[in-house]
Amino acid sequence: MSRLRFRISVSLDGFVAGPNQSLQEPLGTGGERLHVWVIALQSWRQAHGREGGVVNESTPVMERELANIGATIMGRNMFGGAPGPWSKTDPWNGWWGRTPPFHHPVFVLTHHPREPLMMEGGTSFTFVTDGIESALDQAQRAANGKDVALAGGARVAQQYLSAGLVDEMQLHLVPTLLGGGERLFEQVRDLHGLALVDTIATREVVHLKFART
Secondary structure, eight states, rough: OOOOOEEEEEEEESSSEEOOOSSSSTTOHHHHGGHHHTTTTTTHHHHHHHOOBBBSSTHHHHHHTTTTEEEEEEHHHHHHHOSSSSOOOOOOOOOOOOOOOSSSSSEOSSOOOOOEEEOOGEEEEEEEOHHHHHHHHHHHHHHHTEEEEOOOOOOHHHHHHHOOSSSEEEEEEESSSOOOSSETTTTOOOOOTEEEEEEEESSSOEEEEEEEO
16 A cells, blocks of 8 residues: 655744745745755656756655655645635636646646636646645556655644544754744644654754654
């Protein structure tokens, strides 16, 4: 059975997005600071069709994150398009343009039904309205033996963590304070056996890997 692997950048005060999130600032005020370290990486830039980038201590961490992923789960907020029913005249198709960087099936948790969305480059979006277990089951079948990435955001992560469905958690702890926004571990009381197994510290970020031991 494929594993569910959760990865996310988090501030020192525990937030994965800043306050005042909007379509103009989807990560909220200051939230972009959480991703400066990864956007600079050559491995991340290549996966997103960009040139350049650096190779440093975080490079092998990112390469391991990208390896052996056959499907992704995310929440409605991460897919974007504002809350509520989907527009029938101008439907939101994600932040990533016509060729998203996933190149595999993506399952979006939402309360509002929508037909699957096929994109260029092998990415498809399936909109799941019947809960986290259904999304995980569909993603594991679509992954065809590979692992499933849990991409966030915070509310979806909280549900999977609280249900004990996460097999591996990679936290990228960024030395910045956001002061408010989406707190990662809000109402999460039990990590269900996830324990720290690896730490890689750099100037820009500390990578903390948790797994079932």
